[in-house]
Amino acid sequence: MSTTTDHQKAFITLFESTARYHHRHKVFEDFVSCAVAAIHNKICHSDTLEAEYMRIIKGYEREDLLNMAHLLSYVTLGLAEQPCDFLGSVFMQLELGDKYRGQFFTPWPVAYMMAQMNFTGTGRKLREQPFVTFYEPACGAGCMALSFAAVMEERGWSPDEHLWVMVVDIDPLAAGMAFIQLALNGIPAQVRTANALTDAPPRRILHTPMHYVGNWQTRLNHIPHLTESLPL
Known part of the structure; x- marks a missing residue:
């Protein structure tokens, strides 16, 4: 195998x-x-x-x-x-x-450990609300978002139903890698090619297939305080 x-x-x-x-x-x-x-x-x-x-x-x-x-x-x-x-x-x-621009991506074991540490309290939130959001600036290939989704699934929550992700990277190549992996993992996400440290308009915004399939734009619009804080 x-x-x-x-x-x-x-x-x-x-x-x-x-x-x-x-x-x-x-x-x-x-x-x-x-x-x-x-x-x-x-x-x-x-x-x-x-x-x-x-x-x-x-x-x-x-x-x-x-x-x-x-x-x-x-x-x-x-x-x-x-x-x-x-x-x-x-x-x-x-x-x-x-x-290439001095890029060094976080090893999976490190990202996975950080996701486990940061998942505390998420289960409680999911018992009180339909989904949680995850934001990853300087995302590289999306390792932190992917590891968080993996931990969520291990704890019994389906990421495609209970998680929406926004990732940002200034490098189009990194953003592209993140898009591919989030899409293939069935994670609803918005992927931005932009500088996460400035208010400059993003060069490109893409949504993964599951964002459309799961009607996530409508789901996000039903939470006013969320749509006010996220640049959708």
Whole structure:
């Protein structure tokens, strides 16, 4: 039986042999952008994402485009095996993080421990209200939100029904990775490409499929004090 580690190794092996005529970081960035477009547009079409997708694939040979589809399948399978930060982990294993804006993603065991520590009281809140919200600035690949959702599910609460997440990162690549992983984990979320330390308008706002499927905009609008504090 394959494990998440097996899928990560398969991802890395395939990635290293994909589109060697481009810089490794560009290939990873383009893979993430194409995956975001494919996942998002399946449930809510965006002309902007579609145009970006079409622009990117023109620069790749057919075999490499097929490889990118297989890369996404490894991410999907790896996340299905067990809760983890699949993309954050392979990003660091590929040594892309320390060469790109000094990014170092939080290891899953650390994030999971922090989620367990911060879950205290959440169960009590969920017995008094239908859902809780989670905000993660400088989210990277969304590791903290993913670990919180994992702990919530372990405690008997379904994240797709009882959790809404907002994550923010200034780096479009990081925000894209967070979107992919939150979407594939079935977590209702808003993903912002923005500077969490300023009031500058976000460069991009995306919602995961479960945000739409679960009618979360309506659910959030029914809580006045929440909609006043969250930039929806």
